[in-house]
Each structure stands twice: as C-alpha cells, then as structure tokens.
Amino acid sequence: MFKSNEKETPINKIETLIGEGCSVIGSLKGDDLLKVDGYVEGNITWQNDIIFGSTGYCKGNIYCKAAYINGKIDGNINCEETLCIESYGKITGDINVKNIIIKDGGIFQGNCSIRNTDDFNSLE
Numbered sequence: 001m002f003k004s005n006e007k008e009t010p011i012n013k014i015e016t017l018i019g020e021g022c023s024v025i026g027s028l029k030g031d032d033l034l035k036v037d038g039y040v041e042g043n044i045t046w047q048n049d050i051i052f053g054s055t056g057y058c059k060g061n062i063y064c065k066a067a068y069i070n071g072k073i074d075g076n077i078n079c080e081e082t083l084c085i086e087s088y089g090k091i092t093g094d095i096n097v098k099n100i101i102i103k104d105g106g107i108f109q110g111n112c113s114i115r116n117t118d119d120f121n122s123l124e
Contacts, residue, residue, distance in 0.1 A: 020055045027060070036071070043075075054088045061093075069106075076110075 015032030018024060022038035031047035036056040044050065046064040056071030063078045070086035075093045077083060082099040085091060085106035094111040102108055 014051075018056075020053075052089070 013033060014035045016030055016034045018034075018036045018038040018040060020037040024038070024040045025042060027042040028034075028040065028044045028046070033049050033051070034044075034046050035051045035053065036058065037053040038056065040056075040058045041060060043060045044058060044062045044064070046062075048064070049066045049068070050062065050064045051068045052058065052071035052073065054070045057074075058072075059074045061075045061077070062073065065079070066081040066083070067077060067079050068084045068086060069089035069091060071089065073089075073091045073093065077091065077093065077095045077097070079095070079097040081097075082101065083095060083097045084101040085103065085108055087103050087105035089103075090107040090109075092109045094113070095108070096113045096115060098115060100112065100114070
C-alpha cells in the first residue's frame with residue numbers, strides 16, 4: 001500500500017504486541033520481535049527478542065534469543081543471548097543465559113547459569 005524509502009531496523013519493528021489491557025491464557029510461539037505490556041499465563045517460546053514493558057507480566061517459562069524485562073516474570077528464563085533486567089524489572093525463577101545485565105533497581109530471585117553459545121542446542 002504505502003512504501004517508505006527508509007529501511008526499518010529489526011529492533012525498532014515490533015511484530016507482535018500484547019497490550020496493557022490484554023490477557024493471554026496459554027502458551028505462545030513465534031518469531032520476530034515480541035512486546036508484552038499485558039498478562040501472559042503460560043510458556044513463551046520465541047525465536048527472537050522479547051521486551052516486557054513495566055506493565056507486562058508473565059506467569060510461565062520463557063525461551064528466547066534475548067529478553068529485556070521491565071515488568072514481572074514468575075518463571076524460568078532461557079535466553080540464547082542477553083537477558084537485561086531493567087530498572088523496574090523483577091524475575092522470580094531460574095535463568096540460563098549467555099549474558100546478563102541487571103540495572104539499578106532490577107530484582108532477580110533464583111539461580112543463574114551462565115553458558116557459552118555451544119551449550120544452546122535448541123531453545124527448548
């Protein structure tokens with residue numbers, strides 16, 4: 001329909017959005033960039049990055065390439081690359097990651113395993 005001459009960078013392009021007023025009960029699978037501002041009760045298996053806004057909440061396990069958490073997670077996280085717990089982020093559960101960043105104010109309660117790239121045979 002309308003085309004732009006500028007190329008969008010993948011990090012700026014949110015393909016899937018779960019809005020603040022939205023609740024999802026059940027597991028999610030997908031790829032591209034996912035942003036969660038609502039509630040998810042179930043596991044998330046995502047082939048790319050996940051962003052949890054300050055109102056985002058997940059009660060379940062997360063498998064992804066990278067995650068940026070500014071909301072609340074009650075479950076385990078397995079990141080192929082980097083897990084960043086932002087200033088308002090809170091994770092209660094075990095994590096397996098290649099890299100972790102916890103910003104001032106971020107909360108993590110659980111066990112952390114730092115792995116090298118060879119340890120990730122699959123996301124599940």
